Amino acid sequence: MTTYVGSRVPRVDSVDKVTGHAIYxxxxxxxxxxxxxxxxxxxxxxxxxxxxxxxxxxxxxxxxxxxxxxxxxxxxxxxxxxxxxxxxxxxxxxxxxxxxxxxxxxxxxxxxxxxxxxxxxxPAITDMRLALADDAPLVHPDMHTYERGGHEIIPHTNCNTLYRYQRGDVEAAFAEADLVVEGEYSAHAVSHVALEVxxxxxxxxxxxxxxxxxxxxxxxxxxxxxxxxxxxxxxxxxxxxxxxxxxxxxxxxxxxxxxxxxxxxxxxxxxxxxxxLTREECLIASQLRVPAIMKLKTGVNKDGFMIARSADVLWDSGAYTAYTVGVAIRGSQTIVGPYRIPNLRILSRQVYTNKAITGSYRGYGTTQVTWACESQMDEIARELGIDPVEFRLQNGYEEGDSYLNGQIMHGVGLRETIETARDEIGWGSVDRAPAPHLRRGKGIATMIKPTMTPSSSNVVINLGEDARVQVVCAAPEIGSGQDTVLAQMAADAVGVPLDDVSVPATDTALTPYNGPVASSRTTYHMGNAIVSAGNEIKGKILELAGKTFGVDPDYLEMRDGEIFDGEGELLVTLKNLLARYHGEGLSLTAGGRYTSAQSQLLKANPGEEWISSIFWMLCTQAAEIEVDTETGVIRVIKVAASADVGKAINPLTCEQQIEGGVVMGLSNGILEDFKISNGRIENGTLADYKVATIQDMPEIVPILVESVHNEAPFGAKGIGEPAAAATPPAIANALFDAVGIRITDLPITPEKVLAALSEKKEAEPGD
Amino acid sequence: MTIHLESTINGRSVGINVDPTLTLLEVLRENLFLIGTKEGCGVGECGTCVVLLDGTPVTSCLVLAGDADGRDVETVEGLAPDGELNEVQQAFVKSGAFQCGFCTPAMVLSATALLRRNSSPNEEEMKQALGGILCRCGAYPKILEAIIAATGEGA
Missing domain, CATH: 3.90.1170.50 (Aldehyde oxidase/xanthine dehydrogenase, a/b hammerhead)
Structure with missing residues (x-):
């Protein structure tokens, strides 16, 4: 039984933030x-x-x-x-x-x-396609001498990452397939535009x-x-x-x-x-999302089962690699999507160019590959004459399926995310032409994302003689509401009121080691560490209560700062219990640690364990859009965004992440567009690099699916990244539904829409 | 060279000598330590530095401090003078209308100004009033929900 977990409590940073008291x-x-x-x-x-x-x-x-x-x-x-x-x-x-x-x-x-x-x-190399040419100027002639980890490079070229994956016999499967669909898709550089520089x-x-x-x-x-x-x-x-x-x-x-x-x-x-830094410096000289060009080929049989996929992905790290090597490897794996495909071949290369540095960006490669995967899924479904929703359901992962490395997947709520998004958008019915120049359509896209695995989190929980609890950990609140979520979990794990829990600011000299607040990993990893430490504190308190009152601690329980006996009667409050020991200065401390490293859930094919993920994020979005055929402007009317969160520790903060992800995905997908000339960003201002405002916001319906993960704290997985990835392909698929054009290179600008419309008109003069 | 300003800031008369080239944003943050007002771009494009000048939202990075002379300036610090959150702030808390919080002072001030001049705005008017302030976290749906709640319509 939980008091705070699962509850829509206001965020613990509320007052600081609405009064302007928070110190950034x-x-x-x-x-x-x-x-x-x-x-x-x-x-x-x-x-x-x-x-x-x-x-x-x-x-x-x-x-x-x-x-x-x-x-x-x-x-x-x-x-x-x-x-x-x-x-x-x-x-x-x-x-x-x-x-x-x-x-x-x-x-x-x-x-x-x-x-x-x-x-x-x-001589500068500014086009990633040209960076691998024999005579391309080298951005780092000394790359082979640099200290690096175990991944592969191609020495004396611009290729700083080479990754290959193969399973089954892709060519034989393509030969057997009833339909093979091929396409090239590209995802552009976008800026994070965190409002604090x-x-x-x-x-x-x-x-x-x-x-x-x-x-x-x-x-x-x-x-x-x-x-x-x-x-x-x-x-x-x-x-x-x-x-x-x-x-x-x-x-x-x-x-x-x-x-x-x-x-x-x-x-x-x-x-x-x-x-x-100035805003312009942030836009041109901090970090951008890694651009990618993705060649994707998929073979299906006539019953609509996917049997083979090959992917050739080229990533552009810009001038230095920062966190892009991981993006190029983990991101490329995710181009398979949340689908069972027996025969796979992935080639991923990343090149240096003389352009702004790229790096990790909400989704860590997933937003790019989801664009390719989900655009092509739509193309295949339409060519086969199968409903795009049914096509995804038919091929999508279910609980107990094996991932591409043989890992048995657990906590897989994909089907429910697809079905709930489909139902919320009113799939199958649309008011096609509300005005002569307006066309409407609906589209769907889904996604999968692994989390950084293995990784560890550590926490120290202190219970003071004032009955207040400190959750000491290096997990900075980056806006996602995690101070609140961590405090909720600590309050329930220890059994104290939420108001008595604080999460002090991170200080690497004081807070124990933690992996990054990235990869949507904090709720799960730090949550597990908190549950472990919190339970230990609670155990010590119950032992003390048992000793004090002469009862067996096994029959005691503490909730919300009150200790109950086996009959459920209040024995003593925590404050009163601690007050009895005031002179002794009783304080309790417990350390908690979680690492996914030894988890049985990670078991996979020998040598491929590193591809495993301790949990999987799954999110499906269905969008309804309206396109103006005279201007090419897309208006997103509604997005139904359904995410498998495992368990919503706080439904409010889960909704925030989903809604915010959709806004960011929409902004990335149809508004944000750097003009880059010979490596120079020409529009490094927020006046010229357009980011979504409240006026661009569609109706967003967040849907929380709770698949419940056995090894997770209270069943909770991560939610920060997935929501932004499915929005652009959902919009693109809705655009195809509306007017029969497919944009394969992000962003979906009015210029590209108009050009595609006029090309379509020329190809079908009688239309 | 300095100029002398006599302004009302958050309801109190303030007299101060400042460099005439400073913006209102710089004077608020650096001379008066009202750091609730944030700078996101410094060139009037992001809206995070909004304050109310004679009740009207302005991007304070584009206002020279001298232009505030003799006028009424309101920052986020003035919205809850005796520790009691105003209706908009309370609604922001209840709806969870913020994430990182960096744009929140500007959002709260603009929404407060809107509701003072129009107690029952429609959604379009709300979006228009906040359309110049970026929120990269995408808290927009809950911001809208909060303003609707603050009008009493959402209750």
Whole structure:
């Protein structure tokens, strides 16, 4: 029985946020704080011939000027390929070259403009398709010498990731198939546009050699290690204190402002340095979603069963790899979709280009591959003359099916997500033409996403003599409501009122190690750690109550701060029990840990265990749209978004994630469009890079499916990422339903719609 | 060189000497420490810096501080002066009309201003009033739900 889990309680950060009291990274200010500014490359690819900082150093208020040669260390998640400031060579427009710190932001900017950098331009590679050509200029001629993990690269080329997967005999199955459908799909670079810009304050202690940073991040320990790598120090020398995070969506995990702030702080006399990027810097020189070109071929038999699929995926990491190697590997696996397909072949390659860095973005590759997979699913269904919903149900994973590596899947509510989305949108009926120039249609798309596996979470739960509970963990609230969800789980696990639970801010010197707040993993992993520690605390309290009142603790239960006996009668309140021991200063602490590493659920084909996932996210969306055939403008009328959350710890925060995901998916899919010319982003402003407003919002109906996962805390899985992935293909499939045109390259802009309509008209003159 | 401002800020008279090149946003955040007002772009494109100037929502990053002289400025800090959340704030809490919260002060102020001048706006008017403020978390459905609730219609 739970008191808070499953309940729609208001978020614990409510009052702080509606009153403006929450302190974000941009709000951090320290005594004597300096401000930083960055000189960035104006060229996509160039050799740095000379840097003259003499004028900047003499400018008013300047306290530090730093160049790449001061920090000749490389960092990176899978390949250590990136310096904090460019060394000898710049690789994209916006690559940081020189950093300046001064007593005010304006002085720093003034001094920055006095820095003179002489460049010799080099041939730039800005098209990922050309990056693998024999004569392509190399973005990283020394790639083969870089320190890296175990994944494959193609040395002396631009290919920084090579991944292959094969099962069965794909060619034989294609030959046997009654229908083979082939297509090429592309997903574009989009920006996270977290409304809080990249920002950090750093301070360096000359005596201990320790760096302390006040940051806004979703992955404190990973960021700490990347910072230590770039600074050339041990991870123990870097401490991160995490403020409220004004949105991340995957953006705030790599050193961006943090790197600049740290190198500047190292060169002051101990004064802290704040670096706050401009919005334009965030758009052109932070991180974008990895663009992908996906060739997809699927064979089906005439009964509508998929028998083979091959995929050739090309990913564009931009100038440095950051978190993209994982995207290119895990993302490519997901192009199979949530479907049983016996014969598979996947080739995934990722290339460097002289463009802005790309990286993790809500969905970690899933938004890109779902676009290809679900567009093609629709094409196949229509060619076969099968209803697209039925086609998905017929091929979709069910509980107990095996994943592509042989893992037996558990907690699979796919069917229910498809059926509920279908019913909510009113599948099968549509008012086709509400006006002569308007056409309506409905479309459906589904998706699957694994979570980072294996991974671990640790928590320390303290119960003080004041009967208050602290949930000490390194899981920063990035907006997803997880402080609330973690507090709810802790309140039930320990058995105390929610109001008596706090989740202190992350500080890598105080909070135990945790994997990132990414991959929709926190509720599940940290939740399991919390349940373990919470139960231990509760056990100790019941033991104490038993001893105090001379009863067997096994017959006692604690809920909401009250201890009940075997008859369900109130024995004592927790506060009163602890008060009896006041003089002794009784406090209880328990550590909780969860790792998926040893789970029986991960059992898979030998050598392929790493492809397993401890849980699977499944989400289906059905969309109704209206297209104006004169302007090409799409209006999304309604989206029914159904997600298998395992168990909704808090239905309110689950709905928030789903609704927010749909808004982001819609925005990515039909509005956001970078204009990139020779590697240079030409529209690096929010006036020209259009992001969805409340006026673009359709009716959104979030639907929560609860498949219940046996190893999960209270049955709960993750929900942060899946909601954004299915929206663009659902819209594209609805567009096809409305007017019979298929857009395969994102975004679905009015220009592309008009061009496709006119092409269709020419092809069918009698229509 | 500085200029002298005499403004009413959150109901209190404030006299302050400031650099005339500063924006209202900079003065609010850096001189008056009213950091509930956020900067998301600094060039009037994201709407997170909205404050009420004589009751009208403005992007404070585009208003020179001098233009606030003799006028009434209201920030999010002024909405709950005695610790009691206003109706819009209460509705935002109940509906969960925020996620990361960075745009929330601007959303709450704009919604409050709307309801002061029109106690029963329709949905289109609500969307229009908030159309200049970006929320990347996509809290829009619940923001709309909260404003409807705050009008009493949702009760």
């Amino acid at each position: 990274g941009v709000d951090v200010a320290l005594p004597g704080m300096l401000h930083g500014a960055v000189v960035r490359s104006p060229y996509p690819h160039a050799r740095i011939v000379a840097i003259d900082t003499s004028a900047a150093e003499k400018a008013p208020g300047v306290k530090a000027v730093v160049t790449g040669k001061d920090f000749p260390h490389l960092f990176g998640a899978a390949i250590k390929d990136q310096p904090f400031l460019a060394i000898d060579r710049v690789r994209y427009v916006g690559d940081p070259v020189v950093a300046v710190a001064a007593t005010s932001e304006r002085e720093a900017q003034y001094a920055r403009d006095l820095v003179r950098v002489e460049y010799e331009q080099l 990249h920002v950090a304050v750093a301070q360096y202690d000359q005596f201990s050699g320790d760096y302390t940073l006040w940051v806004t991040t979703d992955r404190p320990f990973f960021l700490r290690d990347d910072l230590a790598g770039g600074l050339g120090v041990d991870g123990s020398k870097v401490r991160l204190k995490v403020a409220q995070v004004g949105g991340s969506f995957g953006a705030k995990g790599v050193p961006i402002a943090e790197a600049i702030a740290a190198v500047l702080a190292r060169n002051t006399d101990g004064r802290p340095v704040k670096v706050e």
